[in-house]
Amino acid sequence: MLYIKCPYCGLRAQKEFSYGGDATVKRPNINEEVSSEDWDNFVYMRKSPRGKHIELWQHIAGCRQWIKVQRDTATHEIFQTAKVTEEIR
Amino acid sequence: MSQPFRLNKEGLINRNKKISFTFNGKKLFGYEGDTIASALIANGIHLVGRSFKYHRPRGFFGAGVEEPNAKLQVEFNGHSEPNVNATEMELVEGLSATSQNCWPSVNFDVGAINNFLKMFFPAGFYYKTFMWPKSFWYKIYEPFIRKAAGLGVASIEKDKERYEHKFEYCDLLVTGSGPSGLASAYAAAKNGAKVILAEDKPRFGGTLLTDDVSIDNLSGKDWAEKIITELKSMPNVTVKNRSQVFGYYDHNMLVMFERVSDHLEKKSKFTPRQRLWYIRAKETILSTGSIERPIVFGNNDTPGIFLSAAAKEYMKVYGVLVGKKPVIFTNNDSAYETALEFKKNNVEPIILDTREEHSSELIDEAKSKGIDIRFSHGVIVANGYKKVKSAKIGKLNKDKNSFEKIETVDCDCICVSGFWTPSVHLASQSGNKLKYEEKIDAFIPDKKKQHETSVGAANGSFTLEESLKHGFENGSNLSAKITETKTEISIPNVNEKNYGAHDKFWCMPLPKNENPKRFVDFQNDVSVSDIEIAIREGYRSIEHVKRYTTLGMATDQGRTSNLNGLQLVSNIENKIVPEVGHTTFRPPFTPITIGTIVGREVGMEYMPTRKTPMHEWHEKNNAVFVDAGAWKRPRYYKEGNETLFEASKREAKNVRENVGICDVTTLGKIDIKGPDAAEFLNRVYTNAWMKLPIGKARYGLMLREDGIVMDDGTTTRISENHYHMTTTTAQAANVLSHLEYYLQIVWPELNVNVVSTTEQWAGAAIAGPKSRDMLSKLYPDLDVSNEALPFMGYKEAEFFGVPSRIFRISFSGELAYEINVKSDHGMFMWEKMMEVGKEFGNQPYGTEALSTLRIEMGHVAGPELDGRTIPSDVSLNGLVSKKKDFIGKNSLGREAFNVESRQKIVGLIPIDRKSSIPEGSHIVQDQNAKLPNPKLGHVSSSCWSVENNNPFSLAIMKDGKNMIGKKFFAVSPLKNKSIEVEVISSHYVDPEGKRVRS
């Protein structure tokens, strides 16, 4: 079970979080034209890297904040966590 | 009742307390502190089981977790458990143990014929034998494998025991209480660290209990006791025996299995049987020790053959002799201690040492005591079927591959030692890659991936002095980094015997023309020839050899076999062991019970039960409940002998004709506040939200970004910047996370806050043509006319003195209202409604009637919004704005969503107007068509229309809008039904929606 440092609450067990996918995907702006290709990339296309990955987790059984976690998908090492408004690296 | 093999004095057992037990029906006794194994050996019993494949007689081999053979079916404290390790299970009054894998008895086992049909069981026998003909599989091969495989029998009784989970955090977890573990824990404790010390055996001390050593002029045992006593008195230390740390997981989480009360005759009501500890440790000391490995020789699985350290442990801990005429077969000095212990107890051993004649402290001592030592000797084959009777021994030539002399010596046990294997399982589980240490012919931990440090024998240090030194140093340094305190501890003076070098000798050669079985893995019956066959057949990777031969795959995880297996492969392939590599170690280190894994999360405790404030009323009024997620909802209220069908028809009919009330507390409720709330709703929902007036509700539809419908519900504008959203019961949690995602990540600029208020409000729906009359009685001072409170209107008013919210919304399609009061007032509201509603014919209705009402109205719900439908599929495209952007809008333009023949919701009625259509039925053109019969759609929801008095269903059909009026078959192979149906509109009742507005 991972041990994730919520930027608001501190180190908490993985049980308290739910996974939210790639944190680097950016939703096209609302009310702006978007090409089908860009939209499809946003909705469907995800990389599945082996190694470092910045992802979203929500502290659902805690402060309910969505957070960013930089994790190694192979070793589960967590390098950094941050608020979603903060940049990682 | 004498015990022929019990010593008079030795041992740590409590001779004042006899414990009676049975073995294969025979009444026996042992003492408190015995294991099943020690008590049986004391009684002279060695034959305890039959082997897995060949059904060969098997006895005890070890004295602890390393035991590969003695797995028994054990009944104790009211339950029956298979595959119990007899060398670990403590004796408890009334315990009854039986042998496994034998029929009709362990003494006469029909399956032993397999032993003479060896060609039937070569390596890979599963793969080779059971291949063809295919038709044999179910009737012959599978039952055969099932009967032959596995050992004990799982109980079919419900497990009444209590199991617990515990979460713990510490600075330092020490796994094993041998010398290095005690030293580490002590040093860390003195630095003020929070320490957990875990020992899998009942007694602390590890090898200190059996080795002839002294520390600061105390015996090993006394020193261990002194340290443990001091540790127990320290508030920052938790000391746990009978606790096996069996798994090393990510981020330094270790899991420990504690046997809390299996050894107790009586326990209090809430004492758990076993406990699972999840321990998050900042640092871990792995002081798991080492396990002796055997030397391979002919018939080395005969009962009466022991690991030499086990034989010593039986004498020193249990006061039990494993035999009275022992042969000690060794390649190193440690077995001499066993010989000396025998000698001390007036038993004359013969030592066969594979090394050439030489001298060391222990050899000299044995010589001086007059022990018969034969150098360059080894056991070729053990004689005796159910018990060792003699040993054919050989004097090895210098090449160690041929014999100078062969003779037979009488013996009743053989104690074998092939040197020591560090227990690196936990280190390996932590991600440590391990390295091969030539000096000890075994793997030890290499670079660490997590916060683990192996000390003592687990790290390949086999002297006490070194183990203690490493223990104290690492315990002190690791904890000092955490506590920033360093207490100086002087390392005690140690007196121990010096061991000479061991012999790199692990398998006894065979004389020509002799071919007895030589086992490498006892538990899985893997012999030297099986491994040779696997390699001859082309298996090279050790992982493949392992799977093909099943070497090391039994529950003992190859503790006594892995290294010998590797040596064998490396010899045959002419590689060195590090090139062959080792197989992966996986948790659990020792078998643990399913009960412990499950813990308290079973039955009612599997998940929380959510009850509405009116639950007790429902219970008292014969509600039959249904699970809606964690919620309990009344499905129907049973009157007399009514069936579900009859009751739900009555309830639904009453709503259509009079008025009914329904507990709708479970609906998800989310409070939305902030100046940008309207803008936010406008982006979340597909329809327009910017102009909703205060005091009005609106039905909204929510999509995922891929255009699929996510949820629906009404949202009401309570005040300028305050909205009350409802979600379906099932989606409440998802919708909240969804909203939080957009507010926190995508549109943080929106000034909006959301919070779940599901549990704050109790809700009741009042539905039916008489609902307004009833409402006016509930709110005598309020104008509830259609003009004052129109469809989708909202009012706040006092409900008999308590604040309430009135929403004029409808799920049933009838004139209806939903009243919300604070949860604490829920029961009051409900009872008042029942009282006031009497004169209008009010009856409560459950979810079954609720479904009937919504289905015949064509109102979609979960079965239609199944994660595969877009708004137009369920005829909700009227709610999709063309003018504004919203979540998922861009996806609605996808080509597949806009083809002419796109699926659409329809209604179905059976041609005979009688047969109800099973939910999940497939719609096909021709019920007799050849399979695969093209599927045109599926039935999502079915009901008995109370309005039209015949069955009615909703279905999602390909090209649905062009199917109206056509006839098909609804086929349910599960229910074995095929019903001819006609396609009609999904709005079966009141298609114009006049009633809700009336």
Ligand SMILES: [Zn+2]
């Ligand atoms: Zn948090």
